[in-house]
Amino acid sequence: MSAIGDVARLAGVAKATASRALSGRGYVSTETRAKVIAAAHEIGYVASPNAASLVTGRTQSVGVIIPFISRWFFGEVLESVEQALLDQGYDMTLYNLPPESLERDRVFDFFLARKRFDGIISVGVALSEREVDHLHRLGRPLVGIGGPIRGAATIEIDDVAAARLATEHLLSLGHRDIVHVGGSQVDEMDFHVHSNRLRGFQAAMMAAGLSVSGCFYSAEFTMPGGYERGLAILGDPRRRPTAIFAASDEIAFGLILAARELGIRVPTELSVIGIDGHPHAEMFRLTTLAQHPRAQGGLAVRTLLAELATKDGTKLHTRRESIAPDQCDADGTSDSIVLATNLVIRSSTSAPRARVTHRS
Amino acid sequence: MSAIGDVARLAGVAKATASRALSGRGYVSTETRAKVIAAAHEIGYVASPNAASLVTGRTQSVGVIIPFISRWFFGEVLESVEQALLDQGYDMTLYNLPPESLERDRVFDFFLARKRFDGIISVGVALSEREVDHLHRLGRPLVGIGGPIRGAATIEIDDVAAARLATEHLLSLGHRDIVHVGGSQVDEMDFHVHSNRLRGFQAAMMAAGLSVSGCFYSAEFTMPGGYERGLAILGDPRRRPTAIFAASDEIAFGLILAARELGIRVPTELSVIGIDGHPHAEMFRLTTLAQHPRAQGGLAVRTLLAELATKDGTKLHTRRESIAPDQCDADGTSDSIVLATNLVIRSSTSAPRARVTHRS
DNA sequence: GGCCTTCATGGAACCGGTTCCATGGTCGTC
DNA sequence: GACGACCATGGAACCGGTTCCATGAAGGCC
Numbered sequence: 084m085s086a087i088g089d090v091a092r093l094a095g096v097a098k099a100t101a102s103r104a105l106s107g108r109g110y111v112s113t114e115t116r117a118k119v120i121a122a123a124h125e126i127g128y129v130a131s132p133n134a135a136s137l138v139t140g141r142t143q144s145v146g147v148i149i150p151f152i153s154r155w156f157f158g159e160v161l162e163s164v165e166q167a168l169l170d171q172g173y174d175m176t177l178y179n180l181p182p183e184s185l186e187r188d189r190v191f192d193f194f195l196a197r198k199r200f201d202g203i204i205s206v207g208v209a210l211s212e213r214e215v216d217h218l219h220r221l222g223r224p225l226v227g228i229g230g231p232i233r234g235a236a237t238i239e240i241d242d243v244a245a246a247r248l249a250t251e252h253l254l255s256l257g258h259r260d261i262v263h264v265g266g267s268q269v270d271e272m273d274f275h276v277h278s279n280r281l282r283g284f285q286a287a288m289m290a291a292g293l294s295v296s297g298c299f300y301s302a303e304f305t306m307p308g309g310y311e312r313g314l315a316i317l318g319d320p321r322r323r324p325t326a327i328f329a330a331s332d333e334i335a336f337g338l339i340l341a342a343r344e345l346g347i348r349v350p351t352e353l354s355v356i357g358i359d360g361h362p363h364a365e366m367f368r369l370t371t372l373a374q375h376p377r378a379q380g381g382l383a384v385r386t387l388l389a390e391l392a393t394k395d396g397t398k399l400h401t402r403r404e405s406i407a408p409d410q411c412d413a414d415g416t417s418d419s420i421v422l423a424t425n426l427v428i429r430s431s432t433s434a435p436r437a438r439v440t441h442r443s
Numbered sequence: 444m445s446a447i448g449d450v451a452r453l454a455g456v457a458k459a460t461a462s463r464a465l466s467g468r469g470y471v472s473t474e475t476r477a478k479v480i481a482a483a484h485e486i487g488y489v490a491s492p493n494a495a496s497l498v499t500g501r502t503q504s505v506g507v508i509i510p511f512i513s514r515w516f517f518g519e520v521l522e523s524v525e526q527a528l529l530d531q532g533y534d535m536t537l538y539n540l541p542p543e544s545l546e547r548d549r550v551f552d553f554f555l556a557r558k559r560f561d562g563i564i565s566v567g568v569a570l571s572e573r574e575v576d577h578l579h580r581l582g583r584p585l586v587g588i589g590g591p592i593r594g595a596a597t598i599e600i601d602d603v604a605a606a607r608l609a610t611e612h613l614l615s616l617g618h619r620d621i622v623h624v625g626g627s628q629v630d631e632m633d634f635h636v637h638s639n640r641l642r643g644f645q646a647a648m649m650a651a652g653l654s655v656s657g658c659f660y661s662a663e664f665t666m667p668g669g670y671e672r673g674l675a676i677l678g679d680p681r682r683r684p685t686a687i688f689a690a691s692d693e694i695a696f697g698l699i700l701a702a703r704e705l706g707i708r709v710p711t712e713l714s715v716i717g718i719d720g721h722p723h724a725e726m727f728r729l730t731t732l733a734q735h736p737r738a739q740g741g742l743a744v745r746t747l748l749a750e751l752a753t754k755d756g757t758k759l760h761t762r763r764e765s766i767a768p769d770q771c772d773a774d775g776t777s778d779s780i781v782l783a784t785n786l787v788i789r790s791s792t793s794a795p796r797a798r799v800t801h802r803s
Numbered sequence: 804g805g806c807c808t809t810c811a812t813g814g815a816a817c818c819g820g821t822t823c824c825a826t827g828g829t830c831g832t833c
Numbered sequence: 834g835a836c837g838a839c840c841a842t843g844g845a846a847c848c849g850g851t852t853c854c855a856t857g858a859a860g861g862c863c
Contacts, residue, residue, distance in 0.1 A: 134849035158513030
């Protein structure tokens with residue numbers, strides 16, 4: 084269609100001048116700039132980012148790696164990241180890498196190696212040292228959400244503390260017979276979320292002088308996952324706890340539905356607390372420890388773009404042989420930002436009904 | 444890092460030969476190809492798609508426009524589209540455009556005009572004639588999911604028929620007092636899904652000789668949306684229908700929860716049917732008309748890539764002045780593919796209990 | 804008035820590939 | 834033996850921008 088040469092010709096200037104006028108870099112007189120802009124507007128000129136990135140090394144686009152799209156937390160993060168990037172004129176290229184994905188190596192060795200983006204945001208995907216090195220070698224900054232990545236800035240919540248707080252809420256209501264339903268360590272693709280929440284639970288229980296043996300059940304991180312597990316746990320009246328701490332709101336919803344199905348009243352006969360702050364929590368009147376995925380997404384974008392701005396001088400496709408490892412750390416960018424969670428009390432939790440405890 | 448010139452030098456051939464060897468186009472002897480590939484491998488060469496697309500006009504990437512990410516249907520479509528594109532070596536660039544988005548013009552005039560992709564998939568976003576023209580002028584094929592776009596191939600289900608089938612299922616069980624809970628026409632960003640489903644419902648009712656006045660309630664397209672509406676509709680025993688046809692499974696879930704809350708038994712006292720085939724339907728034992736978003740996504744990608752293959756000869760950044768409108772239609776690509784839905788009967792529907800009908 | 808600095812602009816190289824065109828060698832055929 | 838078809842390769846132009854460098858004009862200062 085129309086190239087910058089056409090604009091230059093129409094405005095009666097050289098390509099170089101047209102480029103300066105449009106990009107705002109370098110010296111251009113006010114009138115010339117106006118002429119060029121008018122000419123560009125007239126023929127509907129839109130710059131080709133390909134051509135520009137070929138020489139500048141900047142692509143104005145960011146790659147996002149994420150294991151799920153339809154799960155609430157990830158969907159929210161994705162929406163906020165996309166929004167924030169769009170605001171800044173960046174494109175977002177999405178790589179969906181489910182935990183058991185076979186594509187993983189291909190994405191790293193082929194797609195990411197193509198250097199199509201200025202930076203990468205990795206959401207809930209723990210990267211191996213090799214993978215981080217790979218990205219570093221490409222000179223592309225990396226920001227993680229949801230857990231620490233060695234040598235990269237990370238936005239996260241304190242899962243141990245959140246789980247401890249949730250458990251302490253139940254303890255403070257007087258519960259002693261508490262069970263934790265969370266994700267299994269086996270398919271713990273996303274950092275150590277599952278085990279951290281378990282650890283927080285155990286820490287709180289042990290601090291209260293309670294045993295934690297037999298108090299953990301794993302479930303799929305979904306509403307049906309919680310439902311199935313709930314039917315199993317609550318089915319036997321003699322082993323029924325007075326409260327359950329669910330590792331996610333969706334699990335908690337499933338547990339509540341299971342309880343209702345079995346005729347167990349929430350919170351009178353069973354208290355349930357979750358972690359997330361899912362919008363459906365209101366409907367289920369679920370007490371939960373709210374985290375804020377949209378804030379995490381927005382912050383990740385700001386962090387990444389700030390890092391890019393720092394590098395601004397350095398052409399990204401610089402030819403230096405390699406970046407010294409210590410130089411990366413010297414950036415001061417490898418620290419992690421911990422975002423707050425807050426307890427939202429609704430009516431799925433209350434003091435336990437006075438009754439004989441069936442469990443030891 | 445390493446450019447194709449380095450590879451050529453190492454292999455002892457010209458850039459042109461190296462390019463041919465690596466891309467597989469044109470004549471190269473077997474030994475030369477082997478030498479080049481070995482050299483490329485040795486220095487870890489990865490082609491720059493930017494440079495390539497500059498001359499070929501192909502970017503090996505596809506833009507996806509979608510109004511929501513976290514709603515089930517859209518999330519599923521997204522996952523399947525991304526997967527299918529990845530398989531074919533394409534990148535996916537995502538534009539999330541909520542219905543009321545102010546970014547819309549910016550996305551079309553700035554982001555999409557940058558010509559960073561070979562084609563576009565629009566999911567549940569009705570494009571204005573201007574917008575379609577815009578894309579056509581760029582010479583980029585367009586495939587829609589979820590409703591007809593003038594002058595572009597579209598993958599969709601027959602919403603009218605699906606709604607009719609769902610309603611007929613209730614009618615065939617003996618229900619006469621049926622209500623439809625669906626999306627409002629007002630915020631009907633996504634094509635005519637809402638009104639089509641309403642029309643299907645009305646057609647079935649009228650074919651059975653039933654009145655449809657006062658039989659429609661709007662709700663947000665979510666579980667809480669259905670829940671709120673359910674409490675309102677079912678709260679008044681004298682006006683309570685014997686069956687509800689929900690425009691989506693998530694609405695249906697909300698309705699079922701509202702019914703349970705009010706002590707109304709499903710399906711004995713109230714039948715509920717939805718449209719979607721949501722994975723949670725099993726848990727709610729919801730009878731539903733299943734559509735298959737992953738199939739829609741996969742098919743959209745195949746359709747788009749096929750269109751791209753057709754154009755293969757024509758360089759995408761061709762300089763012809765403009766494409767004749769009739770030539771677009773002559774492509775034969777503007778027909779729409781209608782995918783089947785299927786009725787999945789579970790236990791949220793049954794014959795109505797014999798009782799006096801309170802409504803007229 | 805001469806010199807240095809700052810601003811404005813044009814020419815040309817360059818980013819990293821692809822592709823057109825020209826050259827030359829091989830082989831088959833009449 | 835000459836001619837044409839086909840294969841293999843190299844040189845160079847090109848895609849559409851950005852940026853370096855050179856040139857020249859205008860203004861400030863001694």
